[in-house]
Structure formats: structure tokens, C-alpha cells
Amino acid sequence: MAPPRKPADRRQNRATKDTVVELVAGGLQVPEAPARWLPETVDEWSAFWGDDQLVSVVRESHRPALVRLFDWRDRLRRAWDLADQLRSVIADDEHFTAGSTGQIKANPMYEQAEKAEARALAIEGRVEALEDRFGLTPGSLLKLGVDFQRRESLAQANARMVEARRDRNAGPPDDPRSLPGDSAVHAG
DSSP, X not given: XXXXXXXXXGSSSTTOOOOOOOOOTTOSOOOOOOTTXXXXXXXXXXXXXXXXXXXXXXXXXXXXXXXXXXXXXXXXXHHHHHHHHHHHHSOTTOSEEEOTTSOEEEOHHHHHHHHHHHHHHHHHHHHHHHHHHTTOSHHHHHHTTOOTTTOOOHXXXXXXXXXXXXXXXXXXXXXXXXXXXXXXXXXX
């Protein structure tokens, strides 16, 4: 383990900043969800702020990006809803319509639905990128250093490791040369 750093007033280069950030639980106020969001988006917003592991990596300066993430999530939900509505307008017998000269052509609602789906997929890429930045996927949680399996603090993890080392050192040595009855070991 590395030795502890000197206090800032005792360092030669006093401009060096400490890289450790102390996380204070409950340090952020949960912002109100904008009224323009759908109820599902508001529920997701509340669930995000209710998760202590996720909120522990959020700073006040991240709030605009978080609002943008949930704005995009809201737009994504609306885009998929529109695509679904356009597809449902087309009944089983209306897959084809008559063109201007009487020819049979695909229903124009298919084209509108495809455009709505393309918009939804474009929005989904933006949402995925922002979700990755804020640790909303298991892989991004690991990149941020959040151990979501154990949900333990750094102090708890350190105590667990110290206890494991103490237990390992307390038992008999694993050295085969130190077997009972060995005169070289017990001479003394």
C-alpha cells in the first residue's frame, strides 16, 4: 500500500491538488422533473435520484447533462410511440393503395412510419452515449469504479482485505521446510 500523502501545507509543490474526492451522501438536492416530460420519464428520473450508487458519482455540474439525458429519453419514448401509432393506422387490408394513375402502390403511412423509426433510432444512439457516461449500464458502472455486486464502501473493502491478510498470517506457515519435528526450525 502506498504511504499517505503529506498535508498540502507541508508539500514542496503546494499547488498540487489532492486527487481524492470525498463523496458526501445526500449532498445533492434532488431536482424537480420538468413538467413537459411523460410520466414514465418522470418515474425514471425519480428512480435515478433514488439510487445511492449512481448519485454518488454525480456532481452539481453534471445536472445539465443529466437533464439532457432524460430529455432525450423522453423524446425517444415519444418517437417510438409515434412510429407505433403510424403502423397501427394501417389495417390489414390497407397495405396497398391506388396511386394517382390507378396503379397499386404501398400505403404512404409505411414511409411515415419508417421515418419515425429512423428518428427514434438516431435518438437512441444519443441516449446510449449519455447513459454510458453516467453509469446507467453494468459495463459503464464498472468503468466508473462502482462495485454494484457488493455495494460496499472503500473503507469496508479495505477492512475486509486487512482481515483476510490477518487471517492468512495467523495460521501455520505454508513452508514445507517447517514441518513439526524439524530440528532446524525448532532449534532455539
